[in-house]
Amino acid sequence: MDLYNGRLLVVDLTTGKVEINTLKEDFFEENVGGILGNIHLFEEYEEMDPLIIGTGPFTGTLFPGSCGGVISARSPLTGNLSHSPVTWFFTPEMKLAGFDHVVIGGAAEDPSFLWIRNENAVIREFPEDIIESWEITDYLRHELGDDRVQILTTGTYGFDGGLNAQIIENYWNSFERYGFGGLMAGKNLRAIAVRGLGDILLANPEKYMKGCLKVLNQTKNSPYYPEAFEKLVHSYSADPGIEEIKHRVDGCFNCPIPCRVFVKYNEPANELSSTDIEEPGMLLTDFEAFAILRKKGLNGEKAARVMEILSRKGIDPGVITSTKTNAFEGLLKEIEEISGIKEHVEGDIFLISRNNIANQIVAYTFGFCPVLSHMAEIVDYELFSQLIMDGADIEVNMVEVEGRINKITP
Amino acid sequence: MELKITPLKCTGCGACEIACSMYQDETNSTMVSSIILHREEKKNYFGIMIKTQKDVYLARPEGPEWLSQSEGASGPKPILLRPPCDGCKNREDKLCVKFCPSGSIEEGFTEEAG
Ligand code: SF4
Ligand code: SF4
Ligand code: SF4
Numbered sequence: 001m002d003l004y005n006g007r008l009l010v011v012d013l014t015t016g017k018v019e020i021n022t023l024k025e026d027f028f029e030e031n032v033g034g035i036l037g038n039i040h041l042f043e044e045y046e047e048m049d050p051l052i053i054g055t056g057p058f059t060g061t062l063f064p065g066s067c068g069g070v071i072s073a074r075s076p077l078t079g080n081l082s083h084s085p086v087t088w089f090f091t092p093e094m095k096l097a098g099f100d101h102v103v104i105g106g107a108a109e110d111p112s113f114l115w116i117r118n119e120n121a122v123i124r125e126f127p128e129d130i131i132e133s134w135e136i137t138d139y140l141r142h143e144l145g146d147d148r149v150q151i152l153t154t155g156t157y158g159f160d161g162g163l164n165a166q167i168i169e170n171y172w173n174s175f176e177r178y179g180f181g182g183l184m185a186g187k188n189l190r191a192i193a194v195r196g197l198g199d200i201l202l203a204n205p206e207k208y209m210k211g212c213l214k215v216l217n218q219t220k221n222s223p224y225y226p227e228a229f230e231k232l233v234h235s236y237s238a239d240p241g242i243e244e245i246k247h248r249v250d251g252c253f254n255c256p257i258p259c260r261v262f263v264k265y266n267e268p269a270n271e272l273s274s275t276d277i278e279e280p281g282m283l284l285t286d287f288e289a290f291a292i293l294r295k296k297g298l299n300g301e302k303a304a305r306v307m308e309i310l311s312r313k314g315i316d317p318g319v320i321t322s323t324k325t326n327a328f329e330g331l332l333k334e335i336e337e338i339s340g341i342k343e344h345v346e347g348d349i350f351l352i353s354r355n356n357i358a359n360q361i362v363a364y365t366f367g368f369c370p371v372l373s374h375m376a377e378i379v380d381y382e383l384f385s386q387l388i389m390d391g392a393d394i395e396v397n398m399v400e401v402e403g404r405i406n407k408i409t410p
Numbered sequence: 411m412e413l414k415i416t417p418l419k420c421t422g423c424g425a426c427e428i429a430c431s432m433y434q435d436e437t438n439s440t441m442v443s444s445i446i447l448h449r450e451e452k453k454n455y456f457g458i459m460i461k462t463q464k465d466v467y468l469a470r471p472e473g474p475e476w477l478s479q480s481e482g483a484s485g486p487k488p489i490l491l492r493p494p495c496d497g498c499k500n501r502e503d504k505l506c507v508k509f510c511p512s513g514s515i516e517e518g519f520t521e522e523a524g
Contacts, residue, residue, distance in 0.1 A: 061428070092424075146486065171452060199431070199441070219511075226511075226512065248454060250422055273471075273472045
């Protein structure tokens with residue numbers, strides 16, 4: 001199949017069974033992909049208490065912001081089926097590894113990881129004592145012999161049973177807000193690793209690229225273009241305060257308006273070479289949590305150091321909203337002790353803002369980043385329908401899709 | 411090489427790899443491009459390398475460098491086994507230039523080391 005793989009991976013950690021099922025055209029005509037595909041599959045596999053990762057038609061292609069995937073599961077925090085974005089490079093690799101959706105159910109007896117590549121997957125044992133996210137990613141990349149392997153994991157806090165455990169993307173905080181890290185821990189699943197050496201074919205490459213270029217040019221009209229971290233922090237009425245430690249701006253896969261900044265505090269920020277310092281700093285991904293830390297009075301470096309601890313431990317930075325202290329040491333102590341029900345979880349779909357909500361859900365469906373969809377006016381059902389036609393040569397009933405999107409839009 | 415690269419503008423997004431694969435093989439992939447993205451993630455050290463007709467151009471952030479093709483990156487599909495950049499000679503536009511969102515790759519000319 002073009003544009004899509006037409007392949008679903010179903011993993012049962014309890015029995016160790018790995019199944020590869022076909023997804024036919026009618027699945028995509030009906031669900032498009034992403035969040036709508038995940039909701040459909042959740043109904044089918046609910047009894048496995050699954051964690052489902054979905055890509056959309058545009059994921060991994062030249063459509064701007066096409067790092068976008070979605071992870072869906074019953075939240076340990078709310079008990080509801082909930083959805084969060086997967087950004088950075090995981091879902092493009094998953095699609096290039098041959099899968100549109102991955103369903104992971106059951107629970108393994110021993111610590112394990114799932115290794116997805118070449119249209120196949122295996123469940124492998126994982127060392128009991130490696131439980132910090134950064135160590136997990138280092139270990140897997142070394143073991144699997146490839147630095148481009150993408151990893152979803154959580155950290156020490158998550159594997160110790162913490163409720164606000166977040167899914168970490170390689171080393172960095174994600175936008176996952178529903179305690180899915182704890183769900184991974186409960187499944188004895190230390191990590192999901194993926195590498196995509198395959199390809200995505202297109203029915204009409206020239207026309208597909210033309211449509212993507214049109215969208216790329218639209219993103220350049222965004223007030224956030226060409227880089228967004230500081231502007232987003234300002235939008236929470238906080239001063240970023242990272243001039244002294246700012247290293248370089250980082251974009252997720254094919255992102256035209258990167259919202260991430262790497263800061264260095266263990267070596268000079270203007271050091272451009274690869275030095276002996278293995279861990280010079282931190283990639284700031286969660287601009288909202290960073291803004292809150294700044295408003296608590298932490299300087300840029302201290303706020304970044306807090307973010308590093310949260311990412312290593314696999315703690316959702318959203319907990320910052322419920323911490324009482326604004327002193328660095330006190331905050332670290334509170335973070336250390338966090339265990340209770342979190343107070344900040346809202347709704348069942350992670351939203352970057354209360355504006356443009358439907359556009360964020362559209363992003364979750366078609367496979368681009370909801371943060372980008374918040375920053376740039378790129379949603380255009382007519383064009384998207386044409387792109388699916390140019391890419392996959394299938395016709396999607398956009399009126400129905402729009403109806404379903406509106407139905408789940410909070 | 412019919413390209414001009416400004417390494418520090420690069421955000422490591424990888425769009426150029428896919429764009430080049432679309433030119434080389436009409437496929438959306440990272441395996442058939444003349445461009446490979448290199449990243450040492452924890453150090454935030456990243457940049458692209460391009461296989462040219464004779465050499466490999468390394469767009470290092472601290473300053474570009476030329477290597478011989480046998481010194482280029484390894485990995486699942488080493489640069490040695492990839493097609494060299496021909497400036498998208500079968501097209502009117504250069505796809506990596508078109509799709510690089512940061513302006514790190516532009517049309518231009520960079521003398522090869524030889
Ligand atoms: S907007 Fe931010 S989160 Fe979204 S793709 Fe770009 S860099 Fe990633
Ligand atoms: S100019 Fe064309 S062939 Fe050369 S690197 Fe760019 S896309 Fe590839
Ligand atoms: S497309 Fe441009 S910004 Fe993205 S990795 Fe390539 S050179 Fe860097």
